Amino acid sequence: MAQVKQITKKSEDISGWYNDVIEQSKLVEHGPVRGTMIWRPKGFALWEAIQKNLNIKIKDLGAESVYFPLFIPESFLKKEKAHVKGFSPELAVVTHGGGEKLTEPIIVRPTSETIMYDAFSRWIESYNDLPLVINQWANVVRWEKRPYFFLRTTEFLWQEGHSAHETNEEAEVLVEKALNLYIDFYRQVLGIYGYAGRKSESEKFPGADSTFTYEMLMPDGKVVQGCTSHNLGQNFAKVFKVEFTGKTGKRSFVHQTSWGLSSRSIGAMILAHGDDNGLVLPPEIAPVQVVIIPILTKSSEKNKILSLAGKTFIKLEQANIRVKLDDSESSPGWKFNQYDLEGVPLRIEIGLSELNSERLKVVRRDTKDARDIHINVIEVEIENILREMQVNLLDKSRRFTEKNTRQADNYKEFNEIMNTTRGFIEAFWCESASCEAKIKEETKATTRCLPIDSIEASGQCIYCGKSAKNRWLFG
Amino acid sequence: MAQVKQITKKSEDISGWYNDVIEQSKLVEHGPVRGTMIWRPKGFALWEAIQKNLNIKIKDLGAESVYFPLFIPESFLKKEKAHVKGFSPELAVVTHGGGEKLTEPIIVRPTSETIMYDAFSRWIESYNDLPLVINQWANVVRWEKRPYFFLRTTEFLWQEGHSAHETNEEAEVLVEKALNLYIDFYRQVLGIYGYAGRKSESEKFPGADSTFTYEMLMPDGKVVQGCTSHNLGQNFAKVFKVEFTGKTGKRSFVHQTSWGLSSRSIGAMILAHGDDNGLVLPPEIAPVQVVIIPILTKSSEKNKILSLAGKTFIKLEQANIRVKLDDSESSPGWKFNQYDLEGVPLRIEIGLSELNSERLKVVRRDTKDARDIHINVIEVEIENILREMQVNLLDKSRRFTEKNTRQADNYKEFNEIMNTTRGFIEAFWCESASCEAKIKEETKATTRCLPIDSIEASGQCIYCGKSAKNRWLFG
Structure with a gap:
């Protein structure tokens, strides 16, 4: 009879606990290529449950299921400058196929904007073809130097939704709907409280006008990004010539969005709820309740x-x-x-x-x-008890998050928090990239988001002292 | 208003018809990397329907869902000689990752035997861990020189089931169950009649002891292989050290199977049932009935x-x-x-x-x-009508297949059939690889299978005239 091995205590060494609990509960294990992950039956059952739950919500957005190729020509990624720059350090490149060296290297998709929007340019002719909303469940690859189960893996599983619209207003509505879908999913299904908001210029998706996110505080004081929902504006449309003829006969570029949630959500759930005895699965997602x-x-x-x-x-x-x-x-x-x-x-x-x-x-x-x-x-x-437990997990997560969200009114306070408790810090920031970079360098805190429900106020940037109109969330 | 374009007549040019009907009904289109395929909503709905239908049957086999990495170290494939030899000409190779040249090239999985069985060697300790039956839905890559929608694509979608057992008898039972599952699926769901049987030594899976298949005749006289179910014997177990301790304490290698059905099944369905006006979808699989x-x-x-x-x-x-x-x-x-x-x-x-x-x-x-x-x-x-139609499609397919299955009692008759009607040919063959290769070279006919219900008889090899104990199915 196999013994239940002793696992590291969560309270003593959370990384050690995380690895122990994942391996000993047989969720996943390391794959032979560094950074990859083998999903065992108990781990994959969680992803199947997430797919089932999320897919209904995604179809309610009007999305149709599609599947695009794993392989993207290198030239596609190079077309949008910010996009290729953002992904270059993370790419896996196929140089040989069918026993021969390829004339053009092929990229294993890190995300599918470029290959999809090339197709959109053929699929979309007039306003009758809009809005176009699609979703795919796929494996994507981003080279990971410091792999960590679920949270940072070279190959990960996700859904990626993409849409094209006549107007920016319609695109904004979908960006918000997708974000709300994810917020609901994290709160109601995974039982994890967090803050939703907009990313800073330097932290947004490469090629997007704006990126929205759900940010969750983990018990070790670190923050995990739970999803993203991007307004891509007309940036990709201009590059890939995604145009439509409007009701008046005028040709315009479409307005686009993309949004995704990945298997990283499982890592956040494990960290958020587990205890010294192992995993604690929210009833909504538990394969066995x-x-x-x-x-x-x-x-x-x-x-x-x-x-x-x-x-x-x-x-x-x-x-x-x-x-x-x-x-x-x-x-x-x-x-x-x-x-x-x-x-x-x-x-x-x-x-x-x-x-x-x-x-x-x-x-x-x-x-x-x-x-x-x-x-x-x-x-x-x-x-009744399952329902109570579901509510209790979210409540506990909310109390923990709120307790560990602190306002810092100057850089000294900010530094003190980062050196002691960590957690979320609300602080005025002037929104300049240089202050953001220096704060990160000196304190390790990054801007997580500008919460969507933040009230415009006025204060002074904790770093440079210049006027700032918003308290951003750092962590 | 977009017009319904004229499509090539199936009766006049089946390849032209096939491409037209697929593109104009917006099932799929070519991806930018040669041999890849973009699944549009109408095409992917078919694969979703197949997944839903087949997944229930697969779970009934006792299989648990898993997911293994896309990337396999080159060294893994090299471990089983027949296996690497079989796949070498078809591999896609990643040589660069994260901006650096890799020390060991990585293979994009063409199938997952090697990476899975390396894990089996850790998962299996004793007879208590057996049988181990798993299944994954995945994308796999085999470089394709002459791509053809669904039937031959560089990346394709499939399910791959794998199992490990205490005895060869148990492995044989699972091989048969999986084969029967596929036969049922093709007949009852896709409405395509065909012959199930064992592959010849030269046509079997690289690394298997024996391979079973379902072979279907298409209207152009060509044959499509619909699935495979392999008895892998202890070949991989010996290479990957997949051993178990039996009830008596004795250590033995496990007996393994693998079995798969791919998106190629959709291509066969289109070819089998479509007519000059377009697709004909069997009610069981039609997203809209x-x-x-x-x-x-x-x-x-x-x-x-x-x-x-x-x-x-x-x-x-x-x-x-x-x-x-x-x-x-x-x-x-x-x-x-x-x-x-x-x-x-x-x-x-x-x-x-x-x-x-x-x-x-x-x-x-x-x-x-x-x-x-x-x-x-x-x-x-x-x-009632939907049921009638489902039955009628299979009946029609059966009548067509039986009408185009001919016995050839000598090489002259065999040649005549291949030069005129084509279709399936039942002929005695001595089971030597050299006769098989020469028949293929001279007539283009390959051995498709030895039907499972074939009765041992005796005759003379149509090529060499030596004694032969079975009529094999050629096509």
């Missing part, structure tokens, strides 16, 4: 206990709860540890006392709270 | 007709029929041609006479048969 463990100490009642466990299983399954019955020969204690490690939201224990009382012991993964619930109402109560 | 077209010639009754069309739409949708109502401003005639081109199985016309009689005109895409059906029984009758 409830595990039933029969306690078969008195063998004389074994069959009766198994029968009650089976009855419970059927009741929950009929209520569309994702339930697993583990009647394998491992000890109950081993199973408790194992399913705690794997982050299963609820555990139901059924032993002799449960058999006699008809009240089943239900233990919550996040709080460790135990309740006894009568078999007659088990499915209703389980649904 | 029924299109409702209101005929709004008498504007005074426009609202009543639209209301009846709407009522029909709701009735069909509630019966879980995939239905579309096209009340756009294009002419009915244009719409008829357009949906014929796109292969929508059934069309319902609702005009003035339908309004008065309450009997709707239903036209079948495959036979062009028209029937008038009362609105009260429309959903029941539509379900």
Whole structure:
């Protein structure tokens, strides 16, 4: 019987804990090419659940599913200057194919704007063809020097949505809708609180007019970017000649957007909710929401206990709860540890006392709270507890984030925060690239976003003292 | 209003027809890198439907979903000699990553045996870990010199299933189950008849002990291989050290299988069923099964007709029929041609006479048969017709295949068939590689398979005249 190995404590060494918990719960492991990742069944089940959940929301945006080639001619990327400059250090290049050296190197897609918009220039003729909204689920490659499971991998999985519109206003609406979709997903499904806002000029997507993001604070005080939604303006349209004939017969360039969420979201979820015992999966995303463990100490009642466990299983399954019955020969204690490690939201224990009382012991993964619930109402109560747990995870994440969001009114305060607690810092910044670069160099803090609900105010840039009209979020 | 362009007649030039019908029905188009393919919404909807259908069957085999990296170290492929030899001419090689020349070239996966079995060697310890059955949906790359939509593309989409077992018998069972799954899929879902059988030594998968296949005859007399299911024996297990401890404590190599079906299946479906007017999609796979077209010639009754069309739409949708109502401003005639081109199985016309009689005109895409059906029984009758059409497509395919399967009792007859009708040829062959190679060189016919239901007989090899115990299927 394999033992549940000791994992590093989250509170003592979060990176060590993160690697331990991911490997020991068998989510993923390192691939043989540095920076790549092998998704084992338990890890890929999470991505399948995310795809299922997000795909419904994406189709509600009006997006149609497509698939574009993995291979992009190098010349395509070079067409938009900011774009190629942004991606150059991260590219994987195919130089040989079919046993021969290629005349033009081929790029393994780091994102698909260029190859898609070349197609848009053929697909779009008039306003009748607009808006054009598409989405693809794909693997993309960006060379990663310091790989870290889920959060920084050379190949990662994502969805990328792209759209073309008649006007900038319509593009702005879609950028906002996509952003809201992601905010909802992170909050309601993954249970992670964060701030949505606009990226600075230096942090925005290469080739975009503006980039919006959802930024989440992790327990180690570091910030993870959860998604992006870009207004690309007419930048790519001009380069790839994506034009349409309007109602008046006038030819114009389209206004474009792109937006994506990647497998990095799983990394954020693990960091945000896990504890010293392992993963804590939000019920909405957990492939198994409830595990039933029969306690078969008195063998004389074994069959009766198994029968009650089976009855419970059927009741929950009929209520569309994702339930697993583990009647394998491992000890109950081993199973408790194992399913705690794997982050299963609820555990139901059924032993002799449960058999006699008809009240089943239900233990919550996040709080460790135990309740006894009568078999007659088990499915209703389980649904309630799953909902409570989902809400609780978001609340906890919100409290943590708000507690660790601090205002710094001068550079001294700013530095103190970065040297001690870290977390989010709200500070006035003049929006000049040089102040931003120096703050980053001296404190390691980057501008995360200008929150969408920020109120225009006035103050002085914490770095240069010049007038600033917004408190930006650093982290 | 875009016109429906004239397409090449299938009966006159099947390749021209194939390209025309695919491009004009907007399924896919060529990507900018030669041999790659852009999947437009109408094309990708077919692959999504195939995934949905097949994934249920694959999970029924006991397979768990995984995802392995796109990038494979060159050294992995070199470990199994037959394997690397088989794939060498088809590889795409990444030589630069992150702005630097790599020390070891990386292969873009042409299939995942090597990278998966390296992981199996870590995952499998004892018989408790067996059988191990996994599946992934992925993009793979095999350099293609003569690209052809769906059937031969440099990047293609597929599922690849892989398993490891204690015994060869168990591996054989899975190979057969996977093959049967594909046979069912082709027959019941895509409506294409074909022959299942074992590949010859020279045509089997590089590294396999034996390869099984489903071979389908296309209207041009050429044969398409629809899937493969391989018994890999212990070949890869020995190379990648995939060993397990058995119940008696003895260490043994596992017995492995792999099996896959690709986006090529869509190409076969288009070729098999399409006609001069465009695609014919089998109801089981059609993203839209029924299109409702209101005929709004008498504007005074426009609202009543639209209301009846709407009522029909709701009735069909509630019966879980995939239905579309096209009340756009294009002419009915244009719409008829357009949906014929796109292969929508059934069309319902609702005009003035339908309004008065309450009997709707239903036209079948495959036979062009028209029937008038009362609105009260429309959903029941539509379900019946869709089922009839599904059966009819397979019957037609079977009749065509059987009619074009001929026995050749000597090399002269064999040559005559290849020079005239082509199609499948059943002929005795001594199973020597040299006869096989010479037959291929002289006639262009390859061994397709030894049908699984073939009866051992005895005869003389059509090439060398030596004794032969089976009639193989050539084509």
